[in-house]
Amino acid sequence: MKEAHTEILVVGGGLGGVAAALAALRAGRRVIMTEEFDWIGGQLTSQAVPPDEHSWVEQFGITASYRTLRQEIRNYYREHYPLTERSRQWRDLNPGAGWVSRLCHEPRVALTVMEGMLAPYRGAGRLRVLQPYRPVGAEMDGDRVRAVRLAHRDNGDEIIVAASYVIDATETGELLPLTGTEYVTGFESRSMTGEPSAPEEAQPLNMQAVSICFAVDHVDGDQTIDKPDRYDFWRSYEPAFWGGPLLGWKSPHPRTLEIVERSFTPNPDDDPLLVDADQRRNPGDANLWTFRRIAARRNFTDGFYASDICLVNWPMIDYFEGPVFEVPDDQARGHLKAAEELSRCVFYWLQTEAPRTDGGIGFRGLRLRGDVTGTEHGLAQAPYIRESRRIKAAYTIVEQDLSLAVRGERGAVNYADSVGVGMYRIDLHPSTGGDNYIDVGSCPFEIPLGALLPQRVTNLLPAGKNIGTTHITNGCYRLHPVEWNIGEVAGLLSAHCLERGTTPHGVREHKDRLVEFQTLLERQGIELRWPEVKGY
Template identity: 25%
Template sequence: MKRKPWQKILSIPLVLFFTIPAIAMNNFPRNPEQIEECDILVIGGGLAGAGAAYEALLMGKTVCLTEITDWVGGQISSQGTSALDERSTQRQELFFPKGYLEFRDRIGDFYGKLNLGECWVSASCFLPKDADYILERQLQDAARKGNGTLKWFPNTVIKDVQIERVENGGTGEQIVSAIAISHKPQPNTPPLNSEPLSQIIEDAYTYEDSSRLKKTVIKFVPPQNDNLEAKAHWMVIEATETGEIIGLTDIPYRLGIDPLSAYEPSSSSRTPDPYCTQGFTYTFAMEKTETPQPQPEPEFYQQYAPYYSYELERLADFDLVFTYRRIYKAQPSERVTFGGIGFTTPTPGDIAMQNWTWGNDYRPGTSVDNLIYSREQLEAMGQLQPHGWMGGLRTETLSKGEQNAIGFYHWLVAGTTDSQLGDGVKKPHPDHIFLTGFDSPMGTAHGLSKYPYIREGRRIIGRPNYAHPDGFTVNEVDISRVNYDDDYYKETLTPQEYRQLRAILAGLEGFGVISGEISPDQAPKRSRSTIYADSVGIGHYAIDFHPCMSESPHEKPGNTEREGERRGQGQAYPFQMPLSAMIPQKIDNMIVAGKSIATSHIAAAAYRVHSFEWSSGAAAGTTAAMALDKNILPYEFTEGFAFRNPHLQTLKTILDSNGNPTAFPNTSIFNEDWDGWR
């Protein structure tokens, strides 16, 4: 078989652990070499950031879009999870935001089919490198169509923000400028993406040039404007994967597990735990070959081998795992079934992307190995001091996640153990190669995704209102289909908490439960999610957990998932995205999109998939553009009663008319049964 230029067998010690020249760790600021003006600064080029840029460009705005990698799209490109997670009813109805549907159509046009890989987990699996190409052109076309201007800044991180109180500027402060560091390789050094993220991230956040990276310091500012009546001269959209700007600006947020309560009744802890977030994943691509290939064992493999597993007997089939997220199908093949799941058998030339819970997921959960630093840790490290921000991630844990992913490939092709199912289950499958190279599906010399798929980051606490005096949050009970009749809830919650839970679930009859007119056990239960008058987007997905592990390190033999973390897992009703969840406290010209909106730990497990990220971005971009046009601040859309707020009603009309739905069809407050949506 003729091998493509990017197909080669992985040489792990040489490729993954390329030695980086020493970097200067002194962290002193320097004057910007470049000043960039924009109406809207979108920080984070994932799907939420792309959705925000897309809508703002169509509304004629100048958008600066920054991204730590050199690919736009996040999950579908630089993070490698190029299999669209969609619920069946929403997919059948094609009830998605316009820009997301356009991307799906462009995928179909590009390949001549929507599901290039014939994967069984999704209706659309494709190559990450192609997703970057397709989405970048979609944004360029949006700029032309809307007479907007797109300024794209790949390989760029935000280092500092300037926050001030602005005259005419509302109740709080505003971001008036942002300092970024853009990097490229020094002459006579390897191209970017030669080494994995852990080996370059600290250099990327350091002002000084190093022997590896040449830096350009960029200052982002609003356009020069003499309008003294303007409440804000620009808007900033936080769309990073971890809520990075939330941490940097130190606005109120949550991280990790929320405490058990009537609103979060399936929580595994009575106290907050910022260290236990969902697992993160470095994806990779592997190709089936005609003949067995050499499979050298990584020097660290035995350290991670005790973790790997098919997880469940109904999933314990190599071909099923390979085709789960297969992103390229080389030739037709027969259809088979295993564990009730149908798929076409792998053939030589097929390429699979791997994203497996008991495989390349890395799931730290303690204060000594958590990936996303807590506020207390950031403060102790000096990252909240001026010029001290270094991205807020633990480099050592990133590195272990990279090793864990490489080890999982070796387990797939050569492993014979299974941590959950025991001996005799796992067989070697050496007729595969690990794909590396700059033209490979992941676009990296080492073969791992450019950035890990991070399922959960910092989540803002929205502004207080009459129903949420401690700050707005979308909670578990707002979306979950969990059976709360289970005795566990009555036995675990206090009597007061249990009564409050049943009142919440009773919907319009909740006041009767609170007053005592209706017994909690006799109270009716609504069959829908919470309806928000300020909804600006939609989503639908299961509450899907990849729980942290109980002990450190993640790969410790015999380690188990944190007890109780999967209790809240299960189906969710189609849900809305309230604008109140996107408006942070303290900073008046910032809007949050993507995974970092105001949700609880359990609700966040559903509010993280592809179409939702785009929907949240579309809402953020539209809100930011309209706020500038109307000379109002984002929080003013949510003031007072929603139905009497003309700004909010106009915003919702614009969103709906532009093809960005704010509610699912036939899901009103008068329809208590949404069970048909699956």
């Protein structure tokens, strides 16, 4: 079996993985990064999810390198796309003019930008990307990971990579069971965490829904696909708490659980520069077409886009019939297949049965845009995973640390070992245990270093949703800029420990080492504290 050696191994090439690799490379270290899917970038690319960000993202509250990523996405549009002069001069260009985010864009553009950020290190031979590979085993030396065994997704060829530090940037914390690192899944009990929103008993298989997203546009002609095999099943599927069939415009409001009715009108003749993508003022989901729109045709010269492009990540594609990990492989595969089937049935329903505002039925001009998501089957390459295995950490972030109802005007807990900041409401989607949405107002929060440190294993660091949160606090630590921040810190911490001859736990446990590392983070443009903000 082939064996490779590196200083830092990053397993998983999502946002956290890319950020970790870049941070370690900029610190002068050698890195091998792996990725299971055809595109790096995770949520932003292979999962095709426009960035979910807080209201102050254009001013503060993200890392400097994440700000660079956002700016380079805008620059790419300005340099390569036929924008109208008005849109080209728009400082905070929102190519899709979607209401969910101030930067809605096509996933391939983010992919191109991230590949460009990594390209110099590939050329210099300091970065090797193993793609498409996934982890299948690990070799341990006491409490240290010696090496990770990886298998090619398509042909099964295996390679072992030995490294001084290993970063788990997979979407579901796949290295945790492989390395024997202690972890939790699903809902912790109230006795375990003291959280007001936790259940009385732990529910380890009660996890948030996964979604298989897809992109569509709307053109002339009949684009109707063949009726999916299990369409009749999903067409009649009606969760007890939904207020009607899953395939319909009615669903619970995430914050109030009141049954609300949304609409869908392709290609409204709206002005993209008038879109106010601030969910404090407007959730923006009244017309689902513009909610997660990733290309607004009026941003581009007349006729260049035949239609807007809309990204479908709506309540009706949430699959919560069963978990896609921590169950036997055949069950996990079955649930993923069923999630894909649900998304295809939603698309067919949109084409053939969805009520229109003009009183008609169906939008037969809808097309699946697999060219936008990089697939022939038309859906996203990878499932949108909201919840992962989570390390049993040196410090676990709980609801009481940041809940607006608990903390009030005091704001979220200030951690002495803060390594970043983030902001998002605790936003939990319906789950495999039959729960409805759980939505808890939160304060702008910090990321404690202790949440990145496994209690026992010394050279394995998480770089995403696998940090030490609970099922509840995962709901606000799982979004794009926070994942990037976590990954960047994991990469910098690995490089710093190699340079100083210390360990991640040693950095946290010794005040002078912690201050030195936090100073390094600030020099790299990572914000450790929030300025005073209001209206959240």
